């Protein structure tokens with residue numbers, strides 16, 4: 169039988185606020201355990217939550233970019249469960265009136281993935297299990313999260329990864345989150361079921377947790393789909409369970425029967441009044457929405473005829489796209505700017521262990537360098553040398569002048585150098601005259617050497633040809 | 643909505659009750675009183691008008707000093723001065 173895989177994703181994203189969602193504790197990553205806590209985030213008696221306005225603003229920005237309808241008045245509910253990562257024994261979340269609903273995200277291939285809802289909630293603490301006891305760090309407790317829930321519109325591990333990559337790009341461009349999976353600021357749970365191809369009914373699903381990377385998401389989806397298919401084909405039934413992805417064993421391990429919404433005994437949080445988002449606020453945020461990666465991609469291709477590959481690479485990070493646009497705005501031809509950034513800039517960043525947020529060379533310096541090549545002041549090889557010299561600071565024009573790197577376009581000087589080369593390499597000249605075309609290339613290389621590399625290669629090549637042709641006619 | 647004699651007979655049958663005439667009068671009155679309360683509640687605006695300021699107070703996104711860890715851990719059932727410890731709990 170042919171099977172169809174049906175996947176829905178629940179993605180938790182930590183919002184890039186300075187302070188937690190309901191108290192003033194810092195959200196910094198990597199602080200000493202339990203040093204970013206207070207009575208509010210530890211749920212001590214009498215402490216009351218006060219909502220962080222920036223968390224609301226970032227969540228609304230995300231909702232708008234995901235084409236959601238923002239609920240004019242949303243509410244907070246308590247999700248009750250007893251586990252030591254949650255000192256209050258409930259998580260403040262939104263169930264009955266979530267912040268936003270009915271959005272969508274378009275995959276690069278154009279398929280539309282529906283987003284059923286998006287809500288605000290607080291993160292839980294982090295547990296470290298030892299042999300005999302569990303250690304708890306509550307620093308993460310109360311960090312603002314949005315949970316983004318899709319409809320079951322994805323049909324495999326590759327799809328899930330494509331969705332997450334696009335979601336990550338959107339949220340990073342908006343500055344809503346840094347979306348670092350390795351630091352846990354983007355976490356994803358997968359709901360997966362299988363059904364006979366063509367069937368419209370959904371099968372029994374399992375929920376997959378502990379997916380620490382995009383690769384883990386893909387592998388877990390593939391593994392779990394095969395596991396369910398094997399059960400169904402041998403006449404068994406899939407149980408509605410929560411499974412953990414075991415990265416080392418590369419398999420999913422059932423943890424417990426999946427909770428139903430009733431298990432959490434949700435009820436409205438009496439400590440938090442309803443949250444109203446006004447139309448005026450929505451308009452203000454809508455007007456501030458930046459151009460997103462896929463929109464930039466389309467513009468680069470349309471306006472500057474850059475290839476798909478160039479567009480995708482340049483817009484992979486907001487900072488890289490901004491740097492590229494700055495270089496172009498300073499007059500560099502877009503294709504040249506793209507080549508320099510994707511070639512030399514990325515090469516040096518990687519060699520120096522730097523992130524694209526930390527590009528040391530200024531857009532002005534790179535644009536100047538490109539102009540120096542365009543005008544023929546230096547050739548490409550020299551330009552790479554200059555680039556390396558000024559990458560961490562410096563002015564290319566000054567550097568070229570100080571090191572006498574200008575190439576000569578003085579025809580007389582070049583002609584003299586070529587004549588000298590031909591007279592010193594008679595064997596190659598004879599070879600060329602007897603029809604060995606490659607000899608011209610060798611002579612060209614020798615002439616460039618005589619000139620110290622400081623002449624436009626096209627001009628040198630032309631003069632080599634002229635002089636060889638002259639020898640032939642003599 | 644109000645509870646009339648017909649609704650009452652219906653409810654009596656569904657709840658498998660047999661009411662005396664007196665009980666029937668008392669319960670009808672009581673139920674109508676409860677429903678009248680619901681009408682009062684229904685008249686309250688459920689949500690503030692969209693353009694009104696949010697009833698939820700908001701705070702600026704500013705970091706305040708957290709509580710001293712030693713003080714927080716003094717409530718812990720067990721600690722090493724860094725972590726809270728509880729019996730091993732693995733899901």
Ligand SMILES: [Zn+2]
Nearest residue numbers: 191193206209
């Ligand atoms: Zn706190």
